Amino acid sequence: MINSGDTAWILVSAALVMLMTPGLALFYGGMVRRKNILSTIMMSFALLGLIGLLWVLYGYTMGFGPNFGGIIGKFDWVGLRDVGQKPSTVYATTVPHLAFMIYQAMFAIIAVALWTGGVVERTKFSAFLILAILWFTFVYCPVAHWVWGSGGWLAKLGCLDFAGGIVVHITAGMSALALALLLRPRKGFKEGEPMEPDNIPLVMLGAGLLWFGWFGFNGGSALKSGGLASSAFVATYISGAAAAMTWMGLGWIYRRPSALGAATGAIAGLAAITPAAGFVSPIAGIPIGVVASVICYYCMLFRTKRGVDESLDVWAVHGMGGVWGVLATGIFASLAVNSAGADGLIYGHAIQLAKQLAGVASVAVFAFAATWVLGKIVDVTIGLRVKEEEEIVGLDISQHGERAYGGISR
Amino acid sequence: MKKIEAIIRPEKLESVKAALAEIGILGMTVTEVSGRGRQRGICLQWRAGEYRVEFLPRVKIETVVLDEEVGKTLNAIVRKARTGERGDGKVFVFPIDNAVRVRNGDEGENAI
Numbered sequence: 312m313i314n315s316g317d318t319a320w321i322l323v324s325a326a327l328v329m330l331m332t333p334g335l336a337l338f339y340g341g342m343v344r345r346k347n348i349l350s351t352i353m354m355s356f357a358l359l360g361l362i363g364l365l366w367v368l369y370g371y372t373m374g375f376g377p378n379f380g381g382i383i384g385k386f387d388w389v390g391l392r393d394v395g396q397k398p399s400t401v402y403a404t405t406v407p408h409l410a411f412m413i414y415q416a417m418f419a420i421i422a423v424a425l426w427t428g429g430v431v432e433r434t435k436f437s438a439f440l441i442l443a444i445l446w447f448t449f450v451y452c453p454v455a456h457w458v459w460g461s462g463g464w465l466a467k468l469g470c471l472d473f474a475g476g477i478v479v480h481i482t483a484g485m486s487a488l489a490l491a492l493l494l495r496p497r498k499g500f501k502e503g504e505p506m507e508p509d510n511i512p513l514v515m516l517g518a519g520l521l522w523f524g525w526f527g528f529n530g531g532s533a534l535k536s537g538g539l540a541s542s543a544f545v546a547t548y549i550s551g552a553a554a555a556m557t558w559m560g561l562g563w564i565y566r567r568p569s570a571l572g573a574a575t576g577a578i579a580g581l582a583a584i585t586p587a588a589g590f591v592s593p594i595a596g597i598p599i600g601v602v603a604s605v606i607c608y609y610c611m612l613f614r615t616k617r618g619v620d621e622s623l624d625v626w627a628v629h630g631m632g633g634v635w636g637v638l639a640t641g642i643f644a645s646l647a648v649n650s651a652g653a654d655g656l657i658y659g660h661a662i663q664l665a666k667q668l669a670g671v672a673s674v675a676v677f678a679f680a681a682t683w684v685l686g687k688i689v690d691v692t693i694g695l696r697v698k699e700e701e702e703i704v705g706l707d708i709s710q711h712g713e714r715a716y717g718g719i720s721r
Numbered sequence: 722m723k724k725i726e727a728i729i730r731p732e733k734l735e736s737v738k739a740a741l742a743e744i745g746i747l748g749m750t751v752t753e754v755s756g757r758g759r760q761r762g763i764c765l766q767w768r769a770g771e772y773r774v775e776f777l778p779r780v781k782i783e784t785v786v787l788d789e790e791v792g793k794t795l796n797a798i799v800r801k802a803r804t805g806e807r808g809d810g811k812v813f814v815f816p817i818d819n820a821v822r823v824r825n826g827d828e829g830e831n832a833i
Contacts, residue, residue, distance in 0.1 A: 505772045507765075562766060569766040611769040624768065 313398060314405035317535040321403065321410045324531025327524045328417035332359050332424050334520025338574070339428050341513030342623055346705025347432045348509050348715045354431070354439060355424040361440065362423050362447055366416040367391055370447060374455035375402060375415065378462025383453055401461040403534040414531060415455075422451050422479040426682075428623030429487025430695075432497050432506075433702055436710040438695045445685045446486065454482050454674055469663070470670035471644060471652055473543065474532035476586025476636040477674050484630020485675045486682035488621050493686045494695055496620030498702050506622075511571055518574035522551055525581045529588035539649055543588035546596040547581065550588075553600030554580020561608050579607040579628045583636035590644040590652040599639045603632050634671050641667030722817040722833060723791050727782045728756065729802040729810040734780050740797040741784070748833070749784040759807050779810060785817055785833045 336355035340348045362370070369389050376384030388394050396407045403411040423443050430439070457463040458472045465477070472478060500506065508514065529547040533540035558576020559568045583603035584596055591599070610627035621627070641664035644655035654660035689695055696702075701709035708714055729737060734751065741749070755776035762775035786794050795812060803809055820832040 505774055507772075507774070562769070566764070566766055566771060569768075571768050572766065575768040608769045615767075615770050 312405060313407060314535065316537075317403075317405040318407060318410055320536035320540060321406045321414050321531055321534065324527035325410070325414040325417055327527025328414070328421065328531065329359070329524075331417070331521050331524035331528065332356075332421050334517045334524060335421060335424050336517070337513045338517025338521060338578070339431065339623055341510040341515075341517060342508045342571075343431050344506060344705070345509040345715065346707055348707065349713055350436065350706035350710050351427070351431045353436070353711060354427040354434075357440065358420050358424050358427075358443060361443060362420040363416055365444065365447055366419050367412070370419055370452050371412050371415065373448070373452035374419070375412075375460050378456075378460060381462055381464035381467065382456065384456050384460055405535055411534070418475055418479055418528075419447060419451055419455070422475070422483050423447055425479065425483035425629055426487040426490065426625055428625040429491040429621045430494055431622050432706065433494060433696055434706075435694060435697050436706070438689050438693050441693065442490075442686060442689045442695070445689070446682060449685060450482055450486065450678055450681050451478075454478055454678065457674070458670065465670050465673070468666055468669060469653065470666045471590055471640050471663070472586045472637060472670065473589040473640070474529045474585045476582070476633045476640070477670050480582045480585060480629040480633030481637065481671065481674050482678040484626045484628070484633055485678040487625035488619075488630065489679045489682040490686050490695075491619060491621035491626075493683060493690065496618070497622065498699065500620045501618065508571065515570060515574055518577055522577055522581060525551070525585075529585060533589055539589055542593055542648060545593040546588045546591060547584050549593055549596030550580040550584035550600035550603070551577045552580070553597045554583070554604040557601045557604035558608060561604065575607075575624075575628060576604045579603045579632045582629050582632035583639065585633070586637045587640040587643060590640055590649050591655075592643070592645060592648055595639075595643040599636065599643065602639070603635050606635050607632050630675075634675070637667050637671050638664065641665075722785055722820060722830060723788060724783065724785045724815040724817050725791070725794055725798070725812060726815065727798045727802070727810065727812040728754065728779050729782065729798070730804070730808065731778055731780045733802040733804075734782070736801045737782065737798055740801045741794065744790070744793050744797055746784055746786060746790070746794055746797075749782050752781045752783075754779050754781045758811070777808065785820060787830060787833070 332355050336352040340352040343351045372386050372388035373384050376388045379385045394408045394412050398404045399408040455478050457465040458478050525547055526544050530540045530544035533543055555573045555577035559573040562569045562572035580600035580603050583599050607628050610631045611624050614621055614627050642656040644652050645658055646654050653663045655663045756779055757775050762773050764771045765774055798812055821828050822832040
């Protein structure tokens, strides 16, 4: 039975999450050097087309179609067959099946876009597109089914992931690390050339759009309008705010309260609250956000110290922020907030933490290993990396034949 | 004719410009430049951690003056651009062979 309030909220949420991908494009684009800003933005933007198409053609049925052995969806809904105006019988049963499908499409798109942060400034665009298709097909769709698909093995185990801490953030974070190791550092990185951010105001705008869209990401994951959506919405806001202030403070202790730091903190807090948003009381967003910033901040320092060029810290922020958030769900979850969830550690139910840990460990290992293999396949066949001269000139010109800031005459 | 090329702190541009105007030097070309001298640059922050930028922003003033104006021009620039700290900049003087005014084709000292 279709509920108009629920339908309105899911459609608006889908649009909110859609806007996160161009927001992410600006967030990343402002952090690279000016010769690579368009190529960085274009990676995310191209996925809005590519992954959206693949999702309606076969991704949705692989992720959410009738269960096959707990690991993948069967192809019954390929090309949106039987996905229409009537609600699904298993997912979001008060909104049209199409609304649920397109809402989920936006998650698939941004999951792929997230790991581009690990490979910027040196990846061949053609190779990137092929890798994106492979990753979407063999990493994202299976994991989405495990966690969210009806009959998925992690769902059956009782592992909770409200809005994609595992499905989106851990997969993207671990995959970015695998690809960064495979690609090796940008030219000049080891020599200590400063990789100066091109445009921090764009980063701030991007972070703002992401924060805005995150209300759809987490609030919409209630899959209906009303109390639970409101609770998740507020928890999301609180965690982002707490984490932004924490990161700003950490920067201040060492040096200065940087804008880039505050923006990064907000994203870390939002990533961490994602799996928890609809299972924990909103005020739990404070400890979740504060701890997220501390963990991600030191992971970032660790990554830098190890000389790993995971360029825009997808692993440190989304991967480790996601890990913390999924575990925090096992600590702070409460049946009083969401009867479809569970009680966590602080409500005397330690087993939930173990279930969360199972989800973290299995998906982190799978995403890292599978992405490594897929990346290696693309690398030995067509080559992941641009030629050295192309990297020196910059990817905007060498890959796209454009430059962001052109012209001498006005 | 001599070309004076002065690399100075950006915040000193206005007072140098005013001092040059007082002695009748009005024409000039100003460029934002980056450079280094004996300073070690500055530390900027990355999201976590920091990095050093060795090239600092400065302003380059270029103007061409008559030979007899060189002394007072240098004096005006140095007097107004100095703070006494490292990083105050440098002034270079170049000989000029010729000059042409694009508008009417005037050449030599008439063109400056």
